[in-house]
Amino acid sequence: MDILERYAPNENLRRDEAALRAADITWHFAEVQLDLSNAVDPAATSYQSVTTLNFDTASGETFVDFIHESVQEVLVNGNPIDLDDAVLDARIYLSGLRTDAPNTVKITGKAIYSRSGEGLHRFVDPQDGETYLYTQFEPSEARRVFACFEQPDLKTSYRFTLTGPSAWHLASNQPIVDEVFHENGTKTVACSPTPKISSYITAVLAGPYHVVRDEHVQQLADGEELVIEMAATCRASLAEHFDGEEILELTSRGLAYFHELFDYPYPWGKYDSAFVPEYNLGAMENPGLVTFTERYVFTSHATEGQHEQRANTIMHEMAHMWFGDLVTMKWWDDLWLKESFADYIGTLANDAATDFTTAWTTFAARRKAWAYVADQMPTTHPIVADIPDLLAADQNFDGITYAKGASVLKQLAAFVGADAFRDAARSYFRTHAYGNTSLDDFLQALESASGRDMGQWADAWLKTSGVPKLRVDYAVDEAGLVTEATLVQFGTDPISGEPIRRPHVLSVGAYTLDEGALTRSAVQSVELTGESSPLDFLVGQPAPALVLPNDGDETYALIEFDPASRATLLANLSGLTDSLPRATCWASLWDAVRSATLVAQSYAGAILDHAHTVADAGVFGVLTDQLVSTISRYAAPELRAGLRDRAAAVLTGWLTRFEAGSDQQMTTARTLVKLARAGVAGEVVDAFLAEGENQYAVPVDEQLLWDSYVALAASGRLDEAAEQRMHAAAKANPTSVALNAVRTALAARPDAQVKEHAFDTVLMARDEDGALSNDALSAVALGFSMGSASLLAPFEQRYWAAIQPVFETMSMEFATRVIEGLYPMNQDLEGAIEQNTALADATAWLERHDGAPKALRRILIEERDALQRALNAQAFSRTSR
Template identity: 35%
Template sequence: GTLGTHEAETTKLWVFESTPTMSSYLTAICAGPYAEWHTEYANEDGRTVPMAMYCRQALAEAFAKDVDYLFDITKKGFAFYAKTWGVPYPYAKYDQIYVPEYNAGAMENIGMVTIRDQYVFESKVTDAYAERRVVTVLHELAHMWFGDYVTMKWWNDLWLNESFAEFTSTLATAEATEWKDAWATFSSGEKSWALRQDQLSTTHPIVAPINDLNDTYVNFDGITYAKGASVLKQLVFYVGREKFFKGINNYLNKHAYSNATLADLLAELELTSGRDLKAWSAQWLEQSGINTIATEVEENEDGTIRQLALRQSASAEHPVLRAHRLAVGFYNEDPETGKIVRTDQFELDVDGELTIVEAAAGKARPALILVNDDDLTYTKLRFDEKSLKFAAENLYRFDDALARSVIWLAFWDMTRDGELPAKRFIETSLAALATEHESTTFRYALAQISTTAWHYAAPADRAEVVEHVAAELFKLSQAAEAGSDEQFQLITAYLGYGEPGDAAFEANAKGLLDGSVKLDGLEIDNNFRWTIINALSAINAIGQSDIDAELAKRETTENREFALGARAVAGTAEAKEWAWNEALHNDELTNMQLESVARGFASTPRVDLAEPYAAKYFEVADWIWQNKTFHMAEALLEGLYPSYADPATLVDLGDAWLASHADADNALQRIVRGNVESSHRTLKVRDFNASL
């Protein structure tokens, strides 16, 4: 159309060619003065596929540095998927557009993927986050085939799109990019998410019933993505990789540009593999919950193994035992290097309650017996006593990133089940952080140490434990390689341990800001400045005027979010009241600003500040659900939960709320229930640690 007074404007008519047959939810239109970059790909079917990337002009300078790299990752993905599935990229172009205020990670619109622009890096980020961006790019690309070229018939099979994209993007990352340890990333990041969600009462089968619109929302969760992808990894091992991908090729060709179901996929995999997948599907996809596999060892007089048995159990709520195809690894010290390395491995099918590992009989007992070596199945692990003791003392010496991740995740699971003392988990983890280089494992270990110190340690010990962890993290950050990812993660984590009146902490944080405390190679860039300001605000070492002055230096979209968060995190009752009201009632806040305020509100680790909001949270939950859109309600109900309040209070109030809300929307109940159950767990684990 013409634009009023702008006489120079002329009418333009754009004619687009018809698209191939596509599912209606995969369309998108993006408009704006985006900065743009272009390249092309020589597609495996002989066509030339144009590719483009776009971002906001304000981010163009930063993004320009990464564009060639991201095009390269995309092209590696094109080649890997075309080869692995035997189907070349099917569409006419491939654009990736980094958009602001995006409430998901990214979306697989055909030919034009939208990606949250937090993935445009203006400041240093962890390697874990940089790798996550690569996995995200390859995840959305995988959807072009799986989800777009063939689309599920109904939302109950939604998990398959997501699990498949999550599994194959990890595979592509590990095998086609420089991030070779992507399966360790998957174990530490995805599986820990699945483990947490699968042990809540709100867990559901991977193939979840979809009764209403909200069910589709809440099922975009750790079961759909992370457990589903873990189970697909197990399926690939169960049927064999070559046979699996042959089945995928047949499935894609048979159902191109149309809809399919889980049954269609399993039928193809049964044909290529000869395995009965109906029984497999019934156990793994249609039943909730996670199994535990415990190791039982009997020794002969001479220290060789008389019998190695694997005992499988299930929870009372979900009493299903599953068939697992897995590997058992033997680990010993390598006398040359002093590293702990794998010296033997056995593959077998584990089924039912008791499975004997026949191949192990008569062999010398190793220092560690690792069930689920290579992380091929989805299960909780419990070690035999000797293996547990050895691994707890020697985790840092294990050579293989994936083995470390599997052991670490088992230790974390035991810690949150109240079976491994909090102090032991912390000591083992701190020792391993001194030598760990897999960034995602590093990131999750830091988060787990934090939860353990602040929430799981015995209340009488907490102050001492927190102080000890903070001191060790600072020491580790000083010892870390200059400018390294580990240094960056350690000092960032250290800045989360401030307490009001801690003069040494305040001096360190202020020193980092003014340059009087230096870590070689650590750049105090924009985002890291805000990390420090946040830490100082939390202990009331700077005020609102300082935050305002910092924002005035460089007022960007991102820095406005940081400033709101820094104000909300301040360690005063007034700041909490401001943040609470702002999050609930300021409709001017964008999604990202709202999340920033809620995060700041809830992340000050002080019982006295959180306690008054325990009752308020349960009073306002219904109002939030009725008055906010699903995504905003979820952000508020998850973000404002005052988890630093006394868990006994939260449990009493929470149980009462749940008892009186039996008829509330399923999605609302699930969000609140997840929070309340985490408080139940905190109470239980804290009592365990207090009893030691």
């Protein structure tokens, strides 16, 4: 068969193609030379990329991945080949290769500077005009920078050589071993070769970055000292805000913890942490050069919850140095083998190795909530997913792969024991170091360490879908004593239609109520293996005020409270002082709102009555965010004005109740300005925008200032004078935060012409100044979305006509931001749900476009599901007016 007939000439590598290539290729090494010296020239669209690959092939033919501006030369074993025959779209096809000796292929071409955050992203700092570059490759964007075999199970050693301006900081995965300065003001650095790694975790950093350095010294079991050079970097204009020493201290603590936990020395030499602009992710685990979003460089007041989240991300990425980098999944079906583990073990490390004592509480409130949302969508999937191609892989970085998987691993540790889980991980690393694995490999390690058969457990938890739910059924006699009590598991796998029957090891707590205080009076550990399990500890006791399954948040399950327990909670949540069960209760009540089994106004009332007593900054932030969503999305339209008025009054009172500048006060202020977008709390916004101190004693930092301008615009109060003040403030301090906030504010104004311009800007990803970056695009889309249902209704038909061309012509990142950003989500339920035009149009589009790309359909199915839930909740909200 001709090679051009075997492989599709496009970017979407299929799993079967990857398997064929992996079976055929043994990759020995790759040398990558990138000349970035023209990056400061805004007219330069591309840069020189030269890659030399050395490999064996059994078949004598293969293809190399390279998304390029141009290919100038391909040398195969020193001989040039015809580019017209070889280069087709994102692939370079090679034939006539040696089968009895290694082949050397040198590919010279031009790679494209990115503005989407995919490949090599270029950012020009609006404050000082400096240019910054960084790479982001997961799952398959290394081929945007250099030619390679872009799949995780083809690992090799990479040697990077980088050329750039002589004053720049140039870095890659391994330390620099040579540096040469040139007379033209540039320099070339050569990095030492990497150990064997996959292409998607290679990395490059280039620019005038501010650098903070330290070292970590680790005493190994054999007495040897391992010295790990550490660096933390950010843009120079952010240096005054950069707490690099704290970041390096956390990094050192994490390294000490993971060395003890995994009993396998850190294998990647140095440990750099780079905080970069316009980043699409929270962070990426490139070994030796971890990249983070610069949102973790706090230019405004950062709450304890924000610091905790940054620490958690640092630990998550560090866990990847072993889970993911040292041992890597063969294909993206087993993405969970790194992401679920990093999410679970990163939280474990944050709890054990740092000073943050509420890591698991925040996990329950934020990460699990993400998992529950994703697992109830029509697009849910097993933790071990079916990923036929790269487009599917790109969308599987979701709440199931991360947070559900992490929750299930937490349950697994309870199931087999923490020591067995640790021993399995240690064995797994020693057996598979620098290799690739699948689910069976880890299960084998678990069985050896625990002595338990893991097959049934894996089938129940990893190969099925849906959220299990738990409830306690009990009966009481005339004296009020419990006569029988049962823990019940229920739910349906949305894919198979079968009942959910998963094994759980968990605790069930009983609470008494005394003058508003909820106190745990008894607790029972339960191993639930089927549909139900008796709860003998409740029998013969007075009926508890609250029965709480999963009291210690050991397992992954939502709680359906009995009527008495729910009533107790809604009236007395402030009386539940233990942070972890409290977060579990809030999470299940929030799901009840989204599932239209608890009216939105009741949940909003509970937040307003009780959230001020929550001391955990992370959970308090989750609750205030949910307050805004509950009112704007899930409450019946006719109830929103009253709910907003009450919320504005209560939160304004909180401003003076909380200590000035405290986490709770700052979070409350930020929530108030979000509410103010709908026209309430105008006096508070005016106070924040006025010169001098305000009567609420709230420090107005960068975030609060710009959130206030956005609120002023969205509420229709950005008059000419206010707009001039806004532009003057941005000109005086032209940070990326300020400039994107101006974009959002201008698009948020409730005017038909404004919305028309914003819609066109997002759809084309361009404004009057040219092409937008990823963050600028999202900033305009955010402003557009701040409009009433009636104001945005005229754009719905244009939206449905445009989305498929957008998906087919833009990169995945841009297309996703456009399609999600313009989706007609703001809907006021008037008559029957079926009469909502946005919902009907979404359904009709999906029915007419059954053959549309699966990745596009997934985005739209998930958006439609979110809208359906909102409308269901609005309808249910009307039942208890």
